[in-house]
Amino acid sequence: MPLAPDLAIRILPDVTRARTKPDLTFSGFRYRRLSLTRPDVSALNRLIVQCAEDIVFHRDAHAWIPGFVSKNRHYRIECVTSRVPHGTGIMNVATQRVIAKSQAA
Numbered sequence: 001m002p003l004a005p006d007l008a009i010r011i012l013p014d015v016t017r018a019r020t021k022p023d024l025t026f027s028g029f030r031y032r033r034l035s036l037t038r039p040d041v042s043a044l045n046r047l048i049v050q051c052a053e054d055i056v057f058h059r060d061a062h063a064w065i066p067g068f069v070s071k072n073r074h075y076r077i078e079c080v081t082s083r084v085p086h087g088t089g090i091m092n093v094a095t096q097r098v099i100a101k102s103q104a105a
Contacts, residue, residue, distance in 0.1 A: 002048070005059075050075035050098045074101045 002008040049072040082093045
């Protein structure tokens with residue numbers, strides 16, 4: 001999630017702790033600072049536009065923005081559920097993916 005032009009956060013949940021009582025002290029919290037390259041930032045911006053439902057806001061009116069949004073607007077988020085054998089049962093794993101919208105819709 002971008003917070004400022006030079007700051008963003010990414011949350012990676014630990015799925016192995018999903019069935020345990022929540023640790024509200026965040027004792028396992030850790031962080032890492034990364035310096036992103038221009039292609040990294042471009043990929044992140046692309047995903048943000050592809051995941052947008054109706055509106056994309058940008059602080060500045062750069063000439064490249066309308067074309068970038070237009071090129072990346074035909075995408076949507078789709079929920080994907082996978083059934084994975086686990087022990088004597090089945091574990092359902094739910095994820096989300098960015099996919100291109102069908103041209104028929």
